[in-house]
Amino acid sequence: MALPWALAVLSLFPLLDAHSPTCTNFSVPITNATLDQVSGKWFYIASVFHLPEYKESTKKIQAAFFYFAPNHEEDTLLLREYTTIGNQCIYNSSSVKVDRENGTLAKFAEGKVHFGYLLLPKDPKTFMLAFPEDKQNMGLSFYADKPEATKEQMEQFYEHLACMGMDKSEVIYSDEKKDLCEPLEKQHEEERKKGERPKADTV
Template sequence: MALSWALAVLSLLPLLNAQSSSCVNFTVPITNASLDQISGKWFYIASAYRSPEYKEWVSAYQSAFFYFDSNYTEDKILMRQYSTINHQCVYNSSHLKIQRENGTLSGYDNGREHLCILILTKDPSIFMLAFSPEDKQNMGLTFYADEPKVTPEQMRQFHEQVICMGMEKSEIVYVDEKQDQCEALHKEHEERKKEKDAKSPKEGGK
């Protein structure tokens, strides 16, 4: 399963008003401005899960980073993910479906749809992804940033949301970007992409 397929964020302007407290608003729609904000490269930092399935899943990860390319007309996001799992690099590409009105994203794994609510705080360089926030037995939260290391303030915001949802800081699992095994493959893919872009004229718009 791709650890970070599920990523949705809140519109920046409503977000600044709606998320002044540590408990975020899970009902803000996704807009084009939201999608603009999440485009590019992101790093998986940490997560806390109650679901046994997801807990087993994240325990195998040493590190992960990914790219998002949004398609506004089709309401899809192309994800390219590089994960270090059990000390080996695993590459995955997939499409995520955007549900704009309820602020969620969904993706398929082994024929099953996984739904998540994705949220940004007032800091545009981080976001969090919530799973089943109303289900105490299966809830989960993941934390992402545009850099592999976060500031104490950014980590504090994640910790506050973990506690706000009803989980404990002791349930958090962290990753370590120093264990990344995907540098060589990522470099190879980026070089191929540059070669392809140089040969083909760029198309306007998305």
């Protein structure tokens, strides 16, 4: 069974009373160029979550990667995610709603709308999702186009952590060596070539 959206690769939780830290702007409008920049394959690298239940769930993620496919007219991103948890691969596909004006990505799950602010660092081969809640609930997740981020890319992540008042010692990292989803990904690619639609699966 796939993890709930709030506990999966793109862990987004409700911004009940979001604050705007002075260190960065969390409401940068999203354009077609932005959507094109985040399209394609991405790897989950690391994250920090202060909410205990999300923090514990994130620890269970051994490795993860996903695909974003933008639909400019509908302001959505098709999400196909492959997550290795408990030594098994979990595949799930869903749709992510884009709020261009507020700069957020959102998904409806378990009766709630979950939001995260899309952050684009200087390096176009990375992006982050920020959750500028109060100190007890805030979070930040980091993604790159390769399974291992460079030292320079990680520094960008650490700088944003510091801005939000979170510590480097809190970071939970993924481990690409534990990825078990590559075979399923290849299977899905073969199915697409044949015109078949991949189904949610666990291996």
